[in-house]
Amino acid sequence: MATPPNTRRPDELTLEVVELIGDIVARYHEDYESAAAEHSLTGAQARLLSLLSLEPLPMRKLAQKLKCEPSNVTGIVDRLESRGLVERRPDPADRRVKLAAATQEGRRVAKNLRESLRFAREPLAGLGREERLALRGLLQRMLRQPES
Amino acid sequence: MATPPNTRRPDELTLEVVELIGDIVARYHEDYESAAAEHSLTGAQARLLSLLSLEPLPMRKLAQKLKCEPSNVTGIVDRLESRGLVERRPDPADRRVKLAAATQEGRRVAKNLRESLRFAREPLAGLGREERLALRGLLQRMLRQPES
DNA sequence: CTGAATATTTCAGGTTGTCAAGTAACGAGG
DNA sequence: CCTCGTTACTTGACAACCTGAAATATTCAG
Numbered sequence: 001m002a003t004p005p006n007t008r009r010p011d012e013l014t015l016e017v018v019e020l021i022g023d024i025v026a027r028y029h030e031d032y033e034s035a036a037a038e039h040s041l042t043g044a045q046a047r048l049l050s051l052l053s054l055e056p057l058p059m060r061k062l063a064q065k066l067k068c069e070p071s072n073v074t075g076i077v078d079r080l081e082s083r084g085l086v087e088r089r090p091d092p093a094d095r096r097v098k099l100a101a102a103t104q105e106g107r108r109v110a111k112n113l114r115e116s117l118r119f120a121r122e123p124l125a126g127l128g129r130e131e132r133l134a135l136r137g138l139l140q141r142m143l144r145q146p147e148s
Numbered sequence: 149m150a151t152p153p154n155t156r157r158p159d160e161l162t163l164e165v166v167e168l169i170g171d172i173v174a175r176y177h178e179d180y181e182s183a184a185a186e187h188s189l190t191g192a193q194a195r196l197l198s199l200l201s202l203e204p205l206p207m208r209k210l211a212q213k214l215k216c217e218p219s220n221v222t223g224i225v226d227r228l229e230s231r232g233l234v235e236r237r238p239d240p241a242d243r244r245v246k247l248a249a250a251t252q253e254g255r256r257v258a259k260n261l262r263e264s265l266r267f268a269r270e271p272l273a274g275l276g277r278e279e280r281l282a283l284r285g286l287l288q289r290m291l292r293q294p295e296s
Numbered sequence: 297c298t299g300a301a302t303a304t305t306t307c308a309g310g311t312t313g314t315c316a317a318g319t320a321a322c323g324a325g326g
Numbered sequence: 327c328c329t330c331g332t333t334a335c336t337t338g339a340c341a342a343c344c345t346g347a348a349a350t351a352t353t354c355a356g
């Protein structure tokens with residue numbers, strides 16, 4: 001390798017990049033929360049609804065994807081259900097399981113939410129196609145690293 | 149420009165990159181929260197303590213940096229103060245102002261916290277120096293975009 | 297059929313967050 | 327000097343998020 005990665009202690013450049021990523025994370029979050037707020041959703045509700053807009057999921061699976069306790073999911077689904085964006089269905093294969101599914105209205109809101117995510121356009125607007133390709137490659141390699 | 153950035157609707161590549169950034173954000177957050185938890189801190193407490201480990205700040209300024217209401221900062225500082233990690237000092241120049249400052253113990257914890265942030269090493273470990281330089285440049289350009 | 301395991305909910309308790317109201321101090325104009 | 331508007335912070339009420347433990351219903355292995 002040209003430059004053996006120093007795994008002992010992060011060098012100056014690495015720290016700089018980590019800080020930049022922190023800024024990106026902060027910016028992304030701000031954006032996500034305010035997009036959710038525009039639809040009278042909290043961040044957690046928006047994330048859950050986005051997941052369900054793809055496919056119905058059991059509560060347990062939702063908790064795994066959101067990385068929280070199942071008991072927490074109950075409340076979030078309750079609030080979305082009371083607004084008619086989500087519904088609970090029985091799982092025909094296992095009567096213990098309840099499948100949470102987005103309603104038609106829920107899918108509509110999720111779609112609007114996706115489209116109002118400004119982060120999709122603004123920060124990337126300054127990058128040309130080649131740069132986006134390069135960025136994609138770098139990010140993919142970062143994510144390929146071991147999980148925990 | 150070689151490839152005029154399409155500002156109307158995001159193309160396939162852009163969407164892909166946005167999704168990758170979402171993954172990075174999720175990964176960063178997980179990492180940050182679990183690093184904070186290792187020190188018996190919540191994410192909000194860890195962020196506030198990190199800010200104060202650099203310099204004392206008035207409550208008002210903290211609220212601005214954390215992008216929340218000042219009344220919220222009161223509680224977070226309260227909890228950190230009750231654990232001896234932060235203290236409130238009067239501002240000699242303005243008696244309305246209270247300066248929150250990390251104690252010596254608070255700075256020690258903040259330093260440990262920084263060092264236990266695995267995200268600093270793992271995801272970047274797979275990238276060589278040139279790639280980190282490229283990534284830094286791309287991220288910097290993304291952040292240079294207009295605020296809101 | 298029994299008992300361990302799984303899926304979900306409920307409840308208590310803590311943290312984060314908002315908003316409105318209250319207190320203290322600053323600062324400018326009369 | 328005094329008053330008035332502004333600023334900094336805190337308090338209280340309330341909602342959402344989150345965890346952990348206990349309760350219920352169902353599944354599944356033996």
